[in-house]
Amino acid sequence: MNLARHTESIASIISSQQNRPGALLPILHDIQEALGFIPPDSIQQIASALNLSRAEVHGVITFYHHFRTTPPARHTIEICCAEACQSMGAERLVEHAKQRLAGSKHGECEVKPVYCLGLCATSPALMVGEELHARVTPEKFDRLIEQMGIKT
Amino acid sequence: MSIKIFVPGDSAALALGADALAKNILAEAARRNMAVELVRNGSRGMLWLEPLVEVQTARGRVAFGPVSAEDVGALFDANFQNGGKHALNLGLTEELAYLKKQERLTFARVGITDPLSLEDYLAHDGFQGLRKALTMQPAAIVQQVTDSGLRGRGGAAFPTGIKWKTVLNTAAAQKYIVCNADEGDSGTFADRMLMEGDPFVLIEGMTIAALAVGATQGYIYVRSEYPHSITILNEAIAAARKAGYLGPNILNSGNSFELEVRKGAGAYVCGEETSLLESLEGKRGIVRAKPPLPAIAGLFGKPTVINNVISLASVPIILDRGAAFYKDYGMGRSHGTLPFQLAGNIKQGGLIEKAFGVTLRELMYDFGGGSASGRPIKAVQVGGPLGAYLPESQWDTPLDYEAYTALWAVLGHGGIVVHDDSADLAKLARYAMKFCAIESCGKCTPCRIGATRGVEVMDKIIAGQDTEAQVELLRDLCDTMLNGSMCAMGGMTPYPVLSALNHFPRDFVKKIPV
Numbered sequence: 001m002n003l004a005r006h007t008e009s010i011a012s013i014i015s016s017q018q019n020r021p022g023a024l025l026p027i028l029h030d031i032q033e034a035l036g037f038i039p040p041d042s043i044q045q046i047a048s049a050l051n052l053s054r055a056e057v058h059g060v061i062t063f064y065h066h067f068r069t070t071p072p073a074r075h076t077i078e079i080c081c082a083e084a085c086q087s088m089g090a091e092r093l094v095e096h097a098k099q100r101l102a103g104s105k106h107g108e109c110e111v112k113p114v115y116c117l118g119l120c121a122t123s124p125a126l127m128v129g130e131e132l133h134a135r136v137t138p139e140k141f142d143r144l145i146e147q148m149g150i151k152t
Numbered sequence: 153m154s155i156k157i158f159v160p161g162d163s164a165a166l167a168l169g170a171d172a173l174a175k176n177i178l179a180e181a182a183r184r185n186m187a188v189e190l191v192r193n194g195s196r197g198m199l200w201l202e203p204l205v206e207v208q209t210a211r212g213r214v215a216f217g218p219v220s221a222e223d224v225g226a227l228f229d230a231n232f233q234n235g236g237k238h239a240l241n242l243g244l245t246e247e248l249a250y251l252k253k254q255e256r257l258t259f260a261r262v263g264i265t266d267p268l269s270l271e272d273y274l275a276h277d278g279f280q281g282l283r284k285a286l287t288m289q290p291a292a293i294v295q296q297v298t299d300s301g302l303r304g305r306g307g308a309a310f311p312t313g314i315k316w317k318t319v320l321n322t323a324a325a326q327k328y329i330v331c332n333a334d335e336g337d338s339g340t341f342a343d344r345m346l347m348e349g350d351p352f353v354l355i356e357g358m359t360i361a362a363l364a365v366g367a368t369q370g371y372i373y374v375r376s377e378y379p380h381s382i383t384i385l386n387e388a389i390a391a392a393r394k395a396g397y398l399g400p401n402i403l404n405s406g407n408s409f410e411l412e413v414r415k416g417a418g419a420y421v422c423g424e425e426t427s428l429l430e431s432l433e434g435k436r437g438i439v440r441a442k443p444p445l446p447a448i449a450g451l452f453g454k455p456t457v458i459n460n461v462i463s464l465a466s467v468p469i470i471l472d473r474g475a476a477f478y479k480d481y482g483m484g485r486s487h488g489t490l491p492f493q494l495a496g497n498i499k500q501g502g503l504i505e506k507a508f509g510v511t512l513r514e515l516m517y518d519f520g521g522g523s524a525s526g527r528p529i530k531a532v533q534v535g536g537p538l539g540a541y542l543p544e545s546q547w548d549t550p551l552d553y554e555a556y557t558a559l560w561a562v563l564g565h566g567g568i569v570v571h572d573d574s575a576d577l578a579k580l581a582r583y584a585m586k587f588c589a590i591e592s593c594g595k596c597t598p599c600r601i602g603a604t605r606g607v608e609v610m611d612k613i614i615a616g617q618d619t620e621a622q623v624e625l626l627r628d629l630c631d632t633m634l635n636g637s638m639c640a641m642g643g644m645t646p647y648p649v650l651s652a653l654n655h656f657p658r659d660f661v662k663k664i665p666v
Contacts, residue, residue, distance in 0.1 A: 021433075021452065022414075022432050022433045022434035022452075023434055024434030024435070025414070025415070025417060025431065025432075025434055026414070026415075028417070029376075029415055029417070050434075056435075059436050060434070060435065060436050063419065063436035063437060063593075064416075064417035064418055064419050064436075064437075065417070065418035065419060066376050066416075066417035066418035066419075067417055082338030082339075082537065082587075083338040083339060083496065083533060083537060083569045083571075083580070083583070084338045084339045084495040084496040084569045085338070086580075086583070087496035087497040087569060087570065087571045087572070087575065088496065088497055088524065114377065114418075115336065115338065115420060115587070115590075115591075116336055116337065116338045116340075116377065117163075117377050118163065118164075118335060118340070118341040118344040118377065118378060119163065119164050119167055119341070120338060120339045120340065120341055120493065120495030120496065120501070120567070120569065121164070121199040121200070121341070121493070121494060121495045121496075121498070121501025121502050121503075122164050122167065122168060122199050122200075122202065122501070123495070123496065125167060127377070130379040130380075132163055132166055132167035132380075133167050134164060134167035134168050135168065
């Protein structure tokens with residue numbers, strides 16, 4: 001990764017957002033959207049711009065499940081593990097996903113639990129990026145990862 | 153004349169392939185030289201039929217579902233665009249029993265209109281409530297909302313009018329309207345369906361709230377798991393602003409109201425109002441001590457109306473049709489309607505807006521058609537992850553705030569999650585503790601430590617270690633969480649745990665392997 005380019009794009013995100021009330025979350029969202037994660041070495045930069053301590057910024061990043069400080073895998077599959085999906089076999093789906101992806105290259109695909117995608121009447125559900133999938137059977141899951149080009 | 157076809161753009165329909173379906177319909181129509189007007193409507197809420205395609209005919213809209221992208225050719229062959237015969241033809245949408253038996257007030261337009269067409273919104277009574285509000289004194293608007301009996305639909309059921317009155321009577325240079333769209337409860341999707349299916353009604357409701365209390369800035373805090381809702385809301389806000397329904401001079405009245413969408417970041421506890429306000433301020437979502445109430449010192453320390461999506465979206469019809477019209481629905485002190493969300497292991501899951509007083513059995517069998525698996529239904533969790541599990545003996549109690557309190561249960565946001573007889577309630581009780589441990593904000597000890605200890609105790613119970621003593625410990629721990637937590641996160645986690653234990657004690661005794 002090109003550190004100088006990071007610093008530059010982070011600076012432009014900060015300067016476009018910093019005057020909004022409660023700017024920290026919008027800034028973190030924009031950085032993660034642009035880079036895929038929030039580089040730990042950007043914390044000082046964000047803190048200075050918002051007149052916060054590094055601890056405060058770190059505290060916010062680590063409080064919210066959505067934010068991450070390491071680069072994501074090439075693909076992230078978020079499987080809903082809340083009650084409605086559990087009642088339709090979400091646990092079996094997670095097991096199946098882990099088994100299927102066990103052989104994939106490191107950093108190729110990450111499976112993350114998520115608590116509710118609001119697709120509770122068409123469960124089990126999952127999300128890839130912003131793309132939603134409902135009534136996911138193991139067979140449907142296999143077709144999906146094949147379409148995504150994930151080698152297992 | 154072109155043919156009008158509706159393919160929902162709601163997240164649930166998208167998750168079942170509605171985009172590919174819409175593309176195929178357009179391609180097939182082009183191939184046959186047919187002029188088609190395709191509308192991406194909201195969902196009608198009959199989610200087992202999604203994607204549900206509708207066609208406009210002289211008799212009314214005819215429904216087809218569930219339609220997959222591969223069905224398109226055969227549908228055109230069957231002359232579906234004129235309501236032709238086909239195995240997926242369900243008849244006139246409005247005549248479908250699931251819809252016909254509902255009382256749709258808040259969801260009156262959802263699934264019918266094009267969510268982003270202002271023209272469509274206006275043609276279906278849109279902005280009538282706002283127009284009335286603009287002719288009224290702030291106190292009179294608050295009085296209408298109070299008289300309607302509307303109570304907070306997020307779950308706490310606090311009278312909306314009283315909240316507004318406090319904000320109106322608190323003098324300040326700046327006041328805020330905040331919409332809580334952090335719909336994190338499993339089994340709930342009413343907020344999402346409304347934001348995606350009729351965003352203007354939420355904008356109208358928030359604008360009326362602003363006029364009522366003298367606020368000039370509003371925020372809609374939407375969870376990050378709802379990317380489509382965020383996109384649609386942003387487009388709707390831009391359209392409303394352009395047409396003068398938002399902005400510095402609303403409909404030339406001299407009143408100003410600006411609205412902005414803010415995105416959450418995956419913290420369940422931010423659905424708690426004070427935690428949400430902290431998050432909006434750019435901080436960790438740590439729960440605040442009350443008092444002061446948000447109505448007196450809320451966002452950035454200013455008086456703030458903070459209401460759930462459905463509460464705010466119910467306001468326009470109250471102003472338009474009058475408090476008495478709305479109050480007439482329901483029973484006891486539960487006035488109006490609640491959009492129930494039937495989910496989990498259910499054959500016909502979806503959104504059912506009914507007046508308070510309907511029973512679980514009616515919803516699960518008359519509407520839902522029983523379990524999806526075909527096995528007997530064992531337990532039903534009402535009101536999200538912090539709601540109680542109800543056994544069959546309680547399924548005939550009317551869904552009413554006070555009747556549920558008497559059962560030691562809650563209606564919450566109206567989510568109903570059905571489990572069949574393969575469910576293990578001890579495992580679900582453990583999950584409730586685990587969820588609390590993951591999502592606790594960490595401010596108060598009963599929740600932060602209690603949930604972790606709760607998981608450990610449940611592990612021992614599930615393993616059959618010293619069950620009797622562990623169950624006693626679990627009850628003791630739940631007592632501490634119930635009475636000692638700062639907010640509903642720790643304070644209500646005992647609801648699913650103890651209701652599971654009390655109603656399904658056999659699941660808490662280790663099964664002896666044969």
